[in-house]
Amino acid sequence: MLVTRLKRLLTASGGAALLLGAPGALAEYGLNLPRGVTPISQEAYDMHMLIFWVCVGIAVLVFGVMFYSIVSHRKSKGAVAAQFHESTTVEILWTIVPFLILVGMAVPATKALVSMEDTSNSDLSIKVTGYQWKWGYEYIDDDISFISSLATPHDQIYNENPKGEHYLLEVDNPLVVPVNKKVRLLVTASDVIHSWWVPQLGMKKDAIPGFINSMWIRVEKEGVYRGQCAELCGKDHGFMPIVVVAKNEADYAQWVAEQKSAASADAAAAEREWSMDELMARGEKVYATSCAACHQANGEGIPGAFPALKGSAIATGPVDKHIDVILNGRSGTAMAAFGAQLSDIDIAAVATYERNAWGNDTGDLVQPSAVKAAR
Amino acid sequence: MSEAHGGYYVPHGTSWPIVGSIGLTTLVVGFANYLNGSQTGLTITLAGFAIVLLMMFGWFGTVIRESEAGYYNEQVDKSFRWGMSWFIFSEVMFFAAFFGALYYARMLSVPWLGGGDVETNQLLWNGWEATWPTNGPGEIGGPFETVGAWGIPAINTLLLLSSGVTVTLAHWALKKNRRGALVMWLLATVALGFTFLGLQMYEYSHAYHELNLTLGTGVYGSTFYMLTGFHGLHVTIGAIMLTIIMLRCIKGHFTPDHHFAFEAVAWYWHFVDVVWLGLFIFVYML
Amino acid sequence: MSTETTHDDHHGPARGLSRWVFTTNHKDIGTLYLLFSLLMFIVGGAMAMVIRAELFQPGLQFVEPQFFNSMTTMHALIMIFGAVMPGFVGLANWLVPMMIGAPDMALPRMNNWSFWILPFAFTMLLSTLFMDGGAPAGGWTMYPPLVMQTGNAFPFLIFSVHLMGISSIMGAINIVVTIVNMRAPGMTLMKMPLFVWTWLITAYLLIAVMPVLAGSVTMLLTDRYFGTSFFDAAGGGDPVMFQHIFWFFGHPEVYIMILPAFGIVSQIIPTFARKRLFGYSSMVYATSSIAFLSFIVWAHHMFTVGMPLTGELFFMYATMMIAVPTGVKVFNWVSTMWKGSMTFETPMLFAVGFVVMFTIGGFSGLMLAITPVDFQYHDTYFVVAHFHYVLVTGAVFSLMAAAYYWMPKWTGNMYDEKLGKLHFWLSTIFVNVLFFPQHFLGLAGMPRRIPDYSTQFTEFNQISSIGGFAFGLTQLLFVYIVYKTIKGGEKATDRVWEGAEGLEWTLSSPPPYHSFTTAPEVK
Ligand code: HEA
Numbered sequence A: 001m002l003v004t005r006l007k008r009l010l011t012a013s014g015g016a017a018l019l020l021g022a023p024g025a026l027a028e029y030g031l032n033l034p035r036g037v038t039p040i041s042q043e044a045y046d047m048h049m050l051i052f053w054v055c056v057g058i059a060v061l062v063f064g065v066m067f068y069s070i071v072s073h074r075k076s077k078g079a080v081a082a083q084f085h086e087s088t089t090v091e092i093l094w095t096i097v098p099f100l101i102l103v104g105m106a107v108p109a110t111k112a113l114v115s116m117e118d119t120s121n122s123d124l125s126i127k128v129t130g131y132q133w134k135w136g137y138e139y140i141d142d143d144i145s146f147i148s149s150l151a152t153p154h155d156q157i158y159n160e161n162p163k164g165e166h167y168l169l170e171v172d173n174p175l176v177v178p179v180n181k182k183v184r185l186l187v188t189a190s191d192v193i194h195s196w197w198v199p200q201l202g203m204k205k206d207a208i209p210g211f212i213n214s215m216w217i218r219v220e221k222e223g224v225y226r227g228q229c230a231e232l233c234g235k236d237h238g239f240m241p242i243v244v245v246a247k248n249e250a251d252y253a254q255w256v257a258e259q260k261s262a263a264s265a266d267a268a269a270a271e272r273e274w275s276m277d278e279l280m281a282r283g284e285k286v287y288a289t290s291c292a293a294c295h296q297a298n299g300e301g302i303p304g305a306f307p308a309l310k311g312s313a314i315a316t317g318p319v320d321k322h323i324d325v326i327l328n329g330r331s332g333t334a335m336a337a338f339g340a341q342l343s344d345i346d347i348a349a350v351a352t353y354e355r356n357a358w359g360n361d362t363g364d365l366v367q368p369s370a371v372k373a374a375r
Numbered sequence B: 001m002s003e004a005h006g007g008y009y010v011p012h013g014t015s016w017p018i019v020g021s022i023g024l025t026t027l028v029v030g031f032a033n034y035l036n037g038s039q040t041g042l043t044i045t046l047a048g049f050a051i052v053l054l055m056m057f058g059w060f061g062t063v064i065r066e067s068e069a070g071y072y073n074e075q076v077d078k079s080f081r082w083g084m085s086w087f088i089f090s091e092v093m094f095f096a097a098f099f100g101a102l103y104y105a106r107m108l109s110v111p112w113l114g115g116g117d118v119e120t121n122q123l124l125w126n127g128w129e130a131t132w133p134t135n136g137p138g139e140i141g142g143p144f145e146t147v148g149a150w151g152i153p154a155i156n157t158l159l160l161l162s163s164g165v166t167v168t169l170a171h172w173a174l175k176k177n178r179r180g181a182l183v184m185w186l187l188a189t190v191a192l193g194f195t196f197l198g199l200q201m202y203e204y205s206h207a208y209h210e211l212n213l214t215l216g217t218g219v220y221g222s223t224f225y226m227l228t229g230f231h232g233l234h235v236t237i238g239a240i241m242l243t244i245i246m247l248r249c250i251k252g253h254f255t256p257d258h259h260f261a262f263e264a265v266a267w268y269w270h271f272v273d274v275v276w277l278g279l280f281i282f283v284y285m286l
Numbered sequence C: 001m002s003t004e005t006t007h008d009d010h011h012g013p014a015r016g017l018s019r020w021v022f023t024t025n026h027k028d029i030g031t032l033y034l035l036f037s038l039l040m041f042i043v044g045g046a047m048a049m050v051i052r053a054e055l056f057q058p059g060l061q062f063v064e065p066q067f068f069n070s071m072t073t074m075h076a077l078i079m080i081f082g083a084v085m086p087g088f089v090g091l092a093n094w095l096v097p098m099m100i101g102a103p104d105m106a107l108p109r110m111n112n113w114s115f116w117i118l119p120f121a122f123t124m125l126l127s128t129l130f131m132d133g134g135a136p137a138g139g140w141t142m143y144p145p146l147v148m149q150t151g152n153a154f155p156f157l158i159f160s161v162h163l164m165g166i167s168s169i170m171g172a173i174n175i176v177v178t179i180v181n182m183r184a185p186g187m188t189l190m191k192m193p194l195f196v197w198t199w200l201i202t203a204y205l206l207i208a209v210m211p212v213l214a215g216s217v218t219m220l221l222t223d224r225y226f227g228t229s230f231f232d233a234a235g236g237g238d239p240v241m242f243q244h245i246f247w248f249f250g251h252p253e254v255y256i257m258i259l260p261a262f263g264i265v266s267q268i269i270p271t272f273a274r275k276r277l278f279g280y281s282s283m284v285y286a287t288s289s290i291a292f293l294s295f296i297v298w299a300h301h302m303f304t305v306g307m308p309l310t311g312e313l314f315f316m317y318a319t320m321m322i323a324v325p326t327g328v329k330v331f332n333w334v335s336t337m338w339k340g341s342m343t344f345e346t347p348m349l350f351a352v353g354f355v356v357m358f359t360i361g362g363f364s365g366l367m368l369a370i371t372p373v374d375f376q377y378h379d380t381y382f383v384v385a386h387f388h389y390v391l392v393t394g395a396v397f398s399l400m401a402a403a404y405y406w407m408p409k410w411t412g413n414m415y416d417e418k419l420g421k422l423h424f425w426l427s428t429i430f431v432n433v434l435f436f437p438q439h440f441l442g443l444a445g446m447p448r449r450i451p452d453y454s455t456q457f458t459e460f461n462q463i464s465s466i467g468g469f470a471f472g473l474t475q476l477l478f479v480y481i482v483y484k485t486i487k488g489g490e491k492a493t494d495r496v497w498e499g500a501e502g503l504e505w506t507l508s509s510p511p512p513y514h515s516f517t518t519a520p521e522v523k
């Protein structure tokens, strides 16, 4: 274990020394931008390499001259200082030449930017909403919507178990898109600013509460692509990954059909009465994914920041107040309005769970219908 | 240029700055505690404010004594002038931040929310339409009316503009050493300043109680009160400074060619005046 | 006009603590600033060590995520407002009067106040570490709505920023006034040392943008406590509005942290090349151009917020333009070295290191300016690498260079050359081990401001952390060298360096308490 660690460390430093020398062999360590799988990401990659090499070229020139004079024009070698100290000609020259180089860069950059910002003629629109700390996806034309949150278990993060292959970059419900289709993503947020970014797809857009930003992707290769929230959004900013699965047309159509039937099954389930055991089991799951980040798995919260639900006046008091807090949140605090993220069943389940877990034994049972009525 | 140490007054050590720091810190710590819900916070704030006032009396008092004793040669005077000009420039930039916010809200964010960007408008705000003035798609603060430009604000514009004239007349009088006229014009300026403030208070009260236009009235109320409020604060400070200058004039301070403090306050007053013109145009008229 | 009491009667400094608290002397105040800066560098550095320790391995080891974010936030605020800016102001206090042949700063009492606000402001800021809800954790950029979730620390954060602003504005006004009004006869503007020039322009930037920062945080305060909706879409505001106002301050702010560095390097290189600075006047024009451009590029920090295309294009072009005047500076430094007669004492080593590594940081800045690729770079460690190159190997290295260059003048004692060189080499090696791998991390997709990362980033983070600890420890050497030089050592001559030019070198080492009691004549 230690030896392989050390070996990897050494190769990585060797790789750093080689700079971007042999991209293939060093790909494992991710030295460079990925080329990616969308036209946008490839344009970005090409621009990146172009400017990188221009900078390297200028650096070699400037540092070359400088180190040459550092080596030869030193006093210990008997160098005597020359007297010249200005020249308008060279000043003009080295103002104009860099300027022209910059113009040379600006032209392809402008072209790339214009095509990136052109979201017209898309085949499909998906609304992406950032929440603290998960993503919500809503297929605008297909009536599909779901929440996507971190799937890495707590014990891996706290080093109690070995870390999995996709540590921190795995979610419960990935975003699914068809390949070779222009997909428009409409990005927004419900609480604070987040930023949606998958490096292989080459685009990053901030999710601003109250505003919608649009961007587009056209994935050209089937596969699973991983990214992360890229704007500081509070405590668990490092724990809100994005996973995109690109499927071919047939698989995508099948997935859409599955989602739709699952949605109608859920709708039916919301109508019936639920038993205590069912609600507690489901509630525990919802609590773990949606609430435990702040109120903690043991319901004790974090003093000064997040209130304890264990023994809280709300979680043991009148049911309607409790549902109200969960549905509508508390404005101006980190407690978000979960009505937009969770279904009636989930809210009923988590409320039931909170009222009966950690010794809050109220015995109350909250039915989905009650939540529906409270909306 | 410089006559160096022989002529340029370099003061002894001074204890006022540290008093000022203690005062400022007490003031803001108290206020922060108050904002966090502590009962004693306001008392501490007031104590801090008292210390700051003490510091100002002490510090300015020292400077006035030194000035009257003739320690300040022309070069020192010039330093003060440069210092005051740059201070006013910094104040201009402070207001620029709020004018920038007004511009941004009005020209960019409100139109964007109100249909300029179709997605934002349809998906998030149910087709809300942009108007100005506005309290936003969430109608924060409830329905409200605005203060018309041609009532009190127009009168206030006249008041401030004439106060700019009177302070200049006072300056001329000082340069000609006509002390009576000097005090008279200063008195007029101060009176105009305080009248402005009185009308402004009346207008605020009217807006709060009858128009439901408050600090919490969306972005219109925010920009309206922050801009006019900070301006009002500056008028208050300016009027107090003018009063002090007037008292000094009555005491016989200043000479026709040595009266930097007078000029500094006059500059400040003109600056406040110009800001008001900006407000009148961008907040009330347009 | 009476002349008898135009100045202090006793010529020496007062004794004991009161000397430092009540002083109006530019050298005393300069010393206070410099020591304060060093202290804050250590405090901010200690926080950086917490960051690097947590990032040594994936998983959460030492600190909880919220505290990690507090460390990032406080580290940046302390380094920027507590270490780098006061460091430069300290240098200005010591050097500007001596360089222009003045007895002291123009407004000595205010000078005292500018400094003595700082300890209070930072005590307040640091005290938030012990408050309910923890220290501010929304990043040094304080973006709403996130910053609104700060606990009891929130108003303390806002007010400490206000205090720092007041201090900076007063300090800057003092410097401008000193430069325009206190020059010795014959010291025309175009004869001023470049350090003075760069500070004149920096001070102008400070006066122009610190009030804007004050305005922006005031709006945060009223949004939180007084019901305004500047940054709330429901009320017609916009969270992005804060970013525009903040970066209108923030971008000039980064040049505030580099222009004085340019000045320092422009003093040091000619001294050790024994050759006049090449292209003095174009250096002045370049500095002014950078200052001008710095006002119209702010939104390059916000390429991903969803600006209209024309906005993105404008800010991309304007940002790229900055490479031109900055390039002029680099080329002039290189030409100054060309055909010089160079020696490499510690200040020169740091200056040369500055030129190389600042330029590397500048190149990555230029890459960031290219909007279509910034979509990939933004908010990753590539940005972190960029700004540490310009800030640590730029601003901080220039402060080190300045310390070695002028310390013999300030203390009258030579520093230990061997240790100085050791300090340089260790710093240079480790700072690259620390920050160079962060370029790779960023390109490979590691976002900034995260306490934990996926396993593919492990190796480079380990290298970076090791570099970080070693770089941090190396700075203890610097503290020791400074201590030793103050205590004693070989006596410095007045000129100190063979090739040194300028009025400060005509004074004794250490200089008299009042620098120029009679104004020198400048030919
Ligand atoms: C001292 C501080 C300092 C300095 C000097 C600079 C200098 C520059 N910076 Fe940097 N920057 C920061 C501090 C600084 N920056 C900080 C702190 C941040 C992050 C803030 C945060 O988010 O927390 C940041 C972030 C930042 C971003 C935003 C990145 C992002 O968040 O996505 C960008 C984008 O354009 C940028 C660009 C530049 C450019 C173009 C320069 C130019 O001035 C560089 C010019 C220099 C050169 C180019 C090299 C020398 C020139 C030549 C040798 C001439 C020939 C060259 C060519 C023609 C190519 N910087």
Ligand code: HEA
Pocket: C041, C042, C043, C044, C045, C046, C048, C049, C051, C052, C072, C073, C075, C076, C077, C079, C080, C084, C138, C139, C140, C141, C384, C388, C391, C392, C395, C396, C434, C448, C449, C450, C451, C468, C469, C470, C471, C472, C473, C475, C476
């Ligand atoms: C002038 C400014 C400045 C300076 C000098 C530094 C110096 C350093 N910075 Fe910092 N940094 C910023 C400005 C600066 N930084 C900014 C603006 C940010 C962005 C914040 C944000 O995202 O909001 C940032 C963010 C930042 C991050 C990213 C955090 C994140 O995104 O989560 C990291 C991570 O490695 C880092 C590391 C370091 C290190 C290791 C140093 C080292 O150079 C420090 C070395 C100094 C010392 C260590 C102190 C002296 C020595 C001792 C006290 C001896 C004892 C030492 C040991 C025990 C080893 N900095």
Ligand code: CUA
Pocket: A130, A131, A133, A193, A194, A195, A229, A230, A231, A232, A233, A234, A236, A237, A238, A240
């Ligand atoms: Cu969401 Cu960071």
Ligand SMILES: [Cu+2]
Pocket: C250, C251, C254, C297, C298, C300, C301
């Ligand atoms: Cu910038």
